Amino acid sequence: MAHIVILGAGIGGMPMAYEMKELARKEDTVTVISDYSYFQFTPSNPWAAVNWRDRDEITFPIAPYLAKKDIHFIANGAKRVHPDQNRIELMNGEHVDYDFLVIATGPKLAFDEVPGLGPEGHTHSVCHIDHAEKSSAEWESFCANPGPIVVGAVQGASCYGPAYEYSLIMDTDLRRRKIRDKVPMTFVTAEPYIGHLGLGGVGDSRGMLESIMRDRHIKWICNAKVLKVEAGKMFIAEHNDDGSIKKEHELPFRYSMMLPAFKGIDAVFGIDGLTNPRGFILIDPYQRNPKYKNIYSVGVCVAIPPVEPTPVPTGAPKTGYMIESMVTAAAHNIRLALDGHEPTEKPTWNAICLADFGDTGAAFVALPQIPPRNTNWFKEGKWVHLAKVGFEKYFIRKMKKGTTEPLYERFILKAMGIEKLK
Numbered sequence: 001m002a003h004i005v006i007l008g009a010g011i012g013g014m015p016m017a018y019e020m021k022e023l024a025r026k027e028d029t030v031t032v033i034s035d036y037s038y039f040q041f042t043p044s045n046p047w048a049a050v051n052w053r054d055r056d057e058i059t060f061p062i063a064p065y066l067a068k069k070d071i072h073f074i075a076n077g078a079k080r081v082h083p084d085q086n087r088i089e090l091m092n093g094e095h096v097d098y099d100f101l102v103i104a105t106g107p108k109l110a111f112d113e114v115p116g117l118g119p120e121g122h123t124h125s126v127c128h129i130d131h132a133e134k135s136s137a138e139w140e141s142f143c144a145n146p147g148p149i150v151v152g153a154v155q156g157a158s159c160y161g162p163a164y165e166y167s168l169i170m171d172t173d174l175r176r177r178k179i180r181d182k183v184p185m186t187f188v189t190a191e192p193y194i195g196h197l198g199l200g201g202v203g204d205s206r207g208m209l210e211s212i213m214r215d216r217h218i219k220w221i222c223n224a225k226v227l228k229v230e231a232g233k234m235f236i237a238e239h240n241d242d243g244s245i246k247k248e249h250e251l252p253f254r255y256s257m258m259l260p261a262f263k264g265i266d267a268v269f270g271i272d273g274l275t276n277p278r279g280f281i282l283i284d285p286y287q288r289n290p291k292y293k294n295i296y297s298v299g300v301c302v303a304i305p306p307v308e309p310t311p312v313p314t315g316a317p318k319t320g321y322m323i324e325s326m327v328t329a330a331a332h333n334i335r336l337a338l339d340g341h342e343p344t345e346k347p348t349w350n351a352i353c354l355a356d357f358g359d360t361g362a363a364f365v366a367l368p369q370i371p372p373r374n375t376n377w378f379k380e381g382k383w384v385h386l387a388k389v390g391f392e393k394y395f396i397r398k399m400k401k402g403t404t405e406p407l408y409e410r411f412i413l414k415a416m417g418i419e420k421l422k
Contacts, residue, residue: 001027001337005088005096007078008074008104009034009062009269011042012299012323012379016104017071019331020406025338032066034086035077035098039399041063043320044392049257050173053062058392059129060400070278077268078105083274083292095273100334103281107262108269114154115329116229117260123229124257126162135257146179147254152188152233154226158315159300160189160197161355163259164209171216172358180217186251187213187220188236188258194220196312197349198317200307200371202364203378212357212380213352221249223311226258234258239311250419262315264301276303286343287330298326307370321352321408324367328406351411354388361385362376363416379416387415 001324004024006017009032015406021030044058047116047131066073076094080089081101088096109127111118118125122137125131153160167187174180191197195205223239223246234256236249263269264279273291275281282289287302289295300323304316325347334342349367361384367375391411398407 001029003029003031003097003100004079004100004102004334005098005221006030006032006104007081007088007101008106008160008299008301009036009039010104010106010107011320012327014062015041015404016298016323016327016331017066018066018069018402019327020102020334021068021069021071022404023331023335028338029072029278031072031074031096032062033074033078033090034062035075035091037061037075038128041392042127043388043395045129045132045298046162046169047287048129048132049124049126049166050139050169051136052169052173052404054144055129058396060396065400065402068418078265081268081271082276083271083295086294098143099294100293100337102330103268103301103335105265106298106300107397108265108279110156110261113261114226114228115260117226117261118390122256124255125260126166126257127259130197135137138255142255143174143177143179145254146174147251149183149185149187150188150253150256151226153190153259155190156313156315156363157190158198158262159317160191161317161353163187164187165357165390166257166359167218168212168216171218186188187206187218187219188224188226188234188251189220189222190224190310190314192224192241192312193222196310196314197364198307198314199366199369202366203352205362205364205378208362208378210223221351225312227257229256242310243311262300265287278303285346286333287326287347288333288343289363294337294422296330298325298330299323302326315353316369319351319353321412322347324406324408325349352408353392354384356385356417357386359385363387365416383415390413
């Protein structure tokens with residue numbers, strides 16, 4: 001009998017729990033630990049931030065749905081993982097022992113790395129539903145008294161899609177309100193060029209996204225390092241390709257959303273052999289930690305090096321399809337370990353994404369994520385907007401049912417007209 005613990009209940013943790021329960025032996029126990037009592041469909045947060053979604057539409061309570069699958073749930077955050085003891089210390093002082101641990105926590109949002117950044121400072125965020133709700137309340141006040149917007153992603157960020165999405169969703173909402181002409185908008189990003197996406201570009205993502213942003217009258221500053229943020233003012237150093245400072249900017253704003261850099265959560269940060277210096281979980285090709293062989297990791301908390309060096313630091317994204325492949329590989333490898341075998345399953349690490357732009361959208365496929373690639377595809381169209389709306393409802397419905405189906409492959413590839421990835 002083995003106790004398999006999954007730390008985290010998000011886009012990676014919930015599918016991991018369902019798939020692990022299905023693959024585990026009858027005598028094994030699966031437990032999920034999360035500091036939140038609810039699941040949130042994070043990709044919908046940009047919509048929630050402009051009041052296109054209510055919280056109840058994109059969240060649901062975790063406990064009753066896990067209980068239907070006989071999966072235990074502990075709604076208490078992890079204070080510290082003790083891998084030498086096979087134990088997790090919880091915030092309430094209790095301890096949970098494990099035989100296998102899957103770390104699927106997602107990241108810690110490093111707002112503190114830029115003075116004045118984040119919901120506790122002077123900018124908004126769409127990284128969490130709580131942040132999106134706060135943004136939505138202030139969005140209405142902003143629209144009543146519009147002015148300049150600064151939006152984007154700071155140095156070290158690794159998930160650029162939501163920044164592009166939110167900038168264009170705001171643009172769409174402002175046009176519908178017929179006040180777009182009153183809102184100068186500037187996109188600020190650490191990327192070396194528009195459409196880099198932390199992936200070195202995908203297909204013609206640079207040309208297409210530059211064209212879209214020109215058409216929407218959105219100016220941009222690339223190779224940007226945000227130095228600090230004050231009330232209504234952002235200080236930025238724009239860099240040359242050799243890393244030298246090209247120009248310093250002082251951008252006024254009445255509303256701002258800037259994605260932060262990510263790092264590992266406090267419960268694992270600094271554990272020798274488990275994490276890298278940023279606190280991300282070190283893994284081998286089988287999603288297993290090289291030092292602690294009974295610890296696996298999936299999702300945004302996994303350590304992946306940048307795709308390429310950039311003048312201002314950028315990270316590599318972990319998209320939903322990639323996370324899904326990590327989950328499947330980890331679950332099968334844990335089952336192999338339970339049966340006394342070495343792991344054999346490797347994730348594909350392909351990047352597939354639907355990005356909504358309010359009334360249109362863009363989709364990309366990067367196979368594999370790190371170039372050179374076998375497939376390098378980027379397309380735009382209204383069908384992407386419709387597909388993402390459909391996938392939101394599909395994913396939430398399937399999570400409530402406890403499915404172990406490959407959701408991204410079944411829905412998104414079909415929407416793209418692709419039968420199967422090779």
